[in-house]
Each structure stands twice: as structure tokens, then as C-alpha cells.
Amino acid sequence: MSFREKLALKAGGLLLNGFAERAASFGAAQGGRLERLNSLLAAARASAPEYDKACAAAGIAGGLVSEAELPKLPLLGRETLRAFSGGAALASLESGGTGGAGKVETRLDLEAVAARYAALLSVLKAAGWRMGERTAAFHPVEYGYFNNLGKMLAGLRFGKIVFEFFQQYLLYRLVHNRRNIYYDGRIFSDPAAAGALLESALREDPALLITRPDALMAVLKSRRGGPFPRFNRLKAVLTVGTVLGETVRREAEERFGAQVFNMYASTELGYAALSCRHSGDWLHLDEGRHLAEEAGGELVVTDLDNRLMPMLRYATGDAGEARERACLCGHSGPMLKVRGRKKNFIGTAGGGLYEAEVIDRVFPSGLPFFQLDLAAGKIILPPGSAPGAAAEILGLLDLPAGSYGTDGTGNFRLPSSGKFSFLLAGGK
Ligand SMILES: [Zn+2]
Known part of the structure; x- marks a missing residue:
């Protein structure tokens, strides 16, 4: 184990019991899920009277008797989430919506931040990445730290400023050896801009490339009908953020000569599901800390880690399927397929x-x-x-x-x- 890995596990262990075990394998089953569900439910009912009333109307007197009762709970939308306002948050992450109305703040306490970090390490490990190996990550310019600094300062969001600086510059850059490569919307209309993005990644000689599927499509399209650059050390491409088409996954594996892993993650839910080498367009749910259902064609996901903002039956707005499946990798369990945003x-x-x-x-x-x-x-x-x-x-x-x-x-x-x-x- 490298020094960097020891350091990360040690720091995580100080914040969260069982950190190293969680970081070791994505989605490993864990006990105590019903207790965790009921403790989140109690917190949710205490902080939002409307939610409490809706639970009572659904016939839930105290807690759930078994996990099978979960579908009785009302669905959580972004409106209800705003009502969960108690407690001091370490991090408050904004997501969703193109205008102010659709935005939601996900509030996390220290333990939830540590849980997310453990899950991220488990994802990176599943993708074959070892701590300290060079990672290149494509980010839209909208996500650049200094791009957002002025806005955060104007909003007096010092907690977020410090948290993001820690995450991007200390954790990711120094410990994870990650390099962020920024792009703008031109990559979708100008193949030369997409080609330049690919060249930037090549110069970093990464072992792992992290990208949204949309940017991945752009770089693949930019080199159609011609040679594709050869990455020397690349082991895997990890996609997150938009839906990954199966045709894109296959072309990326062939052109990059690397395994492609697709992750289903969001600010609200953390790292909820990850594909494996054999799962095609299905993803394995993190069954240790997430539950997933399908309601009217929409994915409904529960995150067991966020006590500050209990994510019980969160209606994701994503169309998809959730069911028990036997994967070709030999693992049987809950799996997801994401089709896209429900409104699109x-x-x-x-x-x-x-x-x-x-x-x-x-x-x-x-x-x-x-x-x-x-x-x-x-x-x-x-x-x-x-x-x-x-x-x-x-x-x-x-x-x-x-x-x-x-x-x-x-x-x-x-x-x-x-x-x-x-x-x-x-x-x-
Ligand atoms: Zn599998």
C-alpha cells in the first residue's frame, strides 16, 4: 500500500467507522439497513411536519417494520428536501435545474462527506486505479473553481469555498494526482475543439480518464475515420454525469483500448451505481448504502448515508429500470439501467x-x-x-x-x- 493510500485511509478512519472496508469494495452489502432507514425516517419526520403528516396518512405510525414497507413512504421531491433544514452542514452542494427554481441544496455533515469519499475510493478501485496514479478529468468550464469563486464570495459561502478548495486542490490534486482539463460548449459543434481536448488528455498520460459521456462522444467523433491517439498507461475510462449510450461505451472501449465504467451518481445521492466489465448498459447498485425502485418508469433512490438531509425515496427525475438481476460477472443483486431525463x-x-x-x-x-x-x-x-x-x-x-x-x-x-x-x- 502506498503512502498516499495509507494517508487517505487513516484520515477517513478518523471521521467514519468502517471507512477502510467501505473504500475497499463498491456496494459491499452491509447490515443494519432497516435501523438506518428508521433513524433517517425519524429525523425526516422531526424536521418536516408536512412530511410527517404524509407518512402518517400512508399508514406509517412509527418506523418501518421491514424494508419491504419502504414503498409505502411518500416520494421525496425537491420541494420536500428544502424543508429538511436542521443541523449544521459541513458541505452544501448545489445541483439541478437550469433556473433558480429547480435548484436544490444537498447538505452533508462530516460523516456523510467521509462516506462519499469512501465510496469514491471504492469506485476508483473498481476501475483498476491505484492511489497516486495519474488521473485526467474533463470538466465543463462552468465547474472551474476560480470560475465560481467570485459567485461564492458574493454569496458569503465560506464553508463551500474551503470545502471545494480542500477537495480540488489538496485531496484530488496532491493525494489522488488528478489533473482537471476544462472544456467549453464548443466541443459539441467544433470537432477541432473536441480534438484539442483529446490532445490535452494525451499529454497528461493518465492511467484513468474521468469524463461525462457527452464529452466522451465529442472526442470520439472528432477522430472518426482517422487514427486515434495511443494512450500509454490508460487502464480505464470512468463516465459520470449524463447517460452513457451503449454504442458510445463500445466505441470508447475499442478506440481507447481501455475498459469503460459507467457511474450513476448525483449531488443528491452520492455514488449510487456502477457498471462492471460484463454488465453492458446495466449498473450494479451500491446495495450497502442505497436502495432503488422504479415508480412509473422513474428511478426512485434512497441514500442511507445522509442524516442531515434524509434521502428516502428520492424521485430522481431520471427514467430507467431497477430490478434484481444475475450479471455475467457472477454477482446477482439489484441493478439499474438509466434511460435519460424523464422530461426529455x-x-x-x-x-x-x-x-x-x-x-x-x-x-x-x-x-x-x-x-x-x-x-x-x-x-x-x-x-x-x-x-x-x-x-x-x-x-x-x-x-x-x-x-x-x-x-x-x-x-x-x-x-x-x-x-x-x-x-x-x-x-x-
Ligand atoms: Zn457485473
Whole structure:
């Protein structure tokens, strides 16, 4: 074990019992889940009277008698989360929404921060990364620390400033040996910008590359029909943040010559699920600390680690499937498949399509990035796209010819998180 690894485990152990065990393997089953659920439920009911009333109306007098009773609890939306306001938070992380209305603050105490760090280490270990090996991480420029510093100072958010500085500059850079590489929205309309991003990663010679699937698509597309640079030490690509199409995963494994791992994680829920070498587009749920259900086609996830803001049956807004499966890796257990944001959906003659299905239909083609603006009824395409591109897209998506107009400005709409979506619901 390296000095850096010992240091991280030692520090984690001071903050959280069982830190090293949690860091050792992703999703390892742990006991005491019902007790944990009931302690979170008691905290949630005590801090939000409306939530308490809803539980009582659902026939939950005290706590749950068994885990099977979990679906009786009301679903948590972002509104209810705002009511969980007690206690002093170490970290308060903002997520979601393109405007102020959809935003939610996830509050974490010290133990929950340590739990997340242990889970992150277990994810990195599953991807074959060893502490201290060089990691390169693509980040949209919107996430740059100094980019946000002014805004945080203006909001007097000193706790967040210190926490983020610790995370990005001390923990990730010095201990994890991570290098952040920033990109902007041009990578989706300009293949040269995407190619430059790939070159930046190559110069870092990483053992692990962390990226959103949308940026991964951009770098893969930038080198189609030509040679792909050879990474000397790359063992794995870890994706997180948007939905990963199966066609993208396969092309990335072939072109990078490395294993691709897909992680389902969010500010609200932490690291909830991770794919394995054999799971295809399914992901193994972290069954030690998360529970997942499917309600009306939406993923509903419970995080057992956040006492400050109990995440009991959180409605994620993601369309997907959750079920017990036997994976080809030999492990049977709860698994997830994420299809995309629930609101980003098109109905076609052949059935409904979410982001993941749209990606798998269009990514293998040579078509440029585009956005289907569902509200305006337009396809946004980069300037200079082939004249037949819009018609070809509609054909691939089983949509009637001429059912969408063409906007050739290439003015893609990206939310404040910088995430690219082919489907734009237009706020509906
Ligand atoms: Zn597996």
C-alpha cells in the first residue's frame, strides 16, 4: 500500500467507522439497513411536519417494520428536501435545474462527506486505479473553481469555498494526482475543439480518464475515420454525469483500448451505481448504502448515508429500470439501467425514446451533434451541416419527414451545468 493510500485511509478512519472496508469494495452489502432507514425516517419526520403528516396518512405510525414497507413512504421531491433544514452542514452542494427554481441544496455533515469519499475510493478501485496514479478529468468550464469563486464570495459561502478548495486542490490534486482539463460548449459543434481536448488528455498520460459521456462522444467523433491517439498507461475510462449510450461505451472501449465504467451518481445521492466489465448498459447498485425502485418508469433512490438531509425515496427525475438481476460477472443483486431525463422524451411510431435510445440510434452515424427542440419543433444543427442531415436524423428516430423545422445556427442550449442533451424539453 502506498503512502498516499495509507494517508487517505487513516484520515477517513478518523471521521467514519468502517471507512477502510467501505473504500475497499463498491456496494459491499452491509447490515443494519432497516435501523438506518428508521433513524433517517425519524429525523425526516422531526424536521418536516408536512412530511410527517404524509407518512402518517400512508399508514406509517412509527418506523418501518421491514424494508419491504419502504414503498409505502411518500416520494421525496425537491420541494420536500428544502424543508429538511436542521443541523449544521459541513458541505452544501448545489445541483439541478437550469433556473433558480429547480435548484436544490444537498447538505452533508462530516460523516456523510467521509462516506462519499469512501465510496469514491471504492469506485476508483473498481476501475483498476491505484492511489497516486495519474488521473485526467474533463470538466465543463462552468465547474472551474476560480470560475465560481467570485459567485461564492458574493454569496458569503465560506464553508463551500474551503470545502471545494480542500477537495480540488489538496485531496484530488496532491493525494489522488488528478489533473482537471476544462472544456467549453464548443466541443459539441467544433470537432477541432473536441480534438484539442483529446490532445490535452494525451499529454497528461493518465492511467484513468474521468469524463461525462457527452464529452466522451465529442472526442470520439472528432477522430472518426482517422487514427486515434495511443494512450500509454490508460487502464480505464470512468463516465459520470449524463447517460452513457451503449454504442458510445463500445466505441470508447475499442478506440481507447481501455475498459469503460459507467457511474450513476448525483449531488443528491452520492455514488449510487456502477457498471462492471460484463454488465453492458446495466449498473450494479451500491446495495450497502442505497436502495432503488422504479415508480412509473422513474428511478426512485434512497441514500442511507445522509442524516442531515434524509434521502428516502428520492424521485430522481431520471427514467430507467431497477430490478434484481444475475450479471455475467457472477454477482446477482439489484441493478439499474438509466434511460435519460424523464422530461426529455419523444413519442414515435415505434414507441417512446429517451436520451440513451436517441444516442444509440444516432451516435454510430456520421451525423454531427444536434438538438431536437421539442417545444419549438426544430432541429438545431451546426452551420455547414450536410443538407440532408435533418431528414436523416428524423428517419433514424422514426419521426415523420418534415415534422421538425431546421435551425442551422448551431446555437446549442446547454444548462448551467454544461451538460449536452440531444433532446430539449424546453422546460416542460
Ligand atoms: Zn457485473
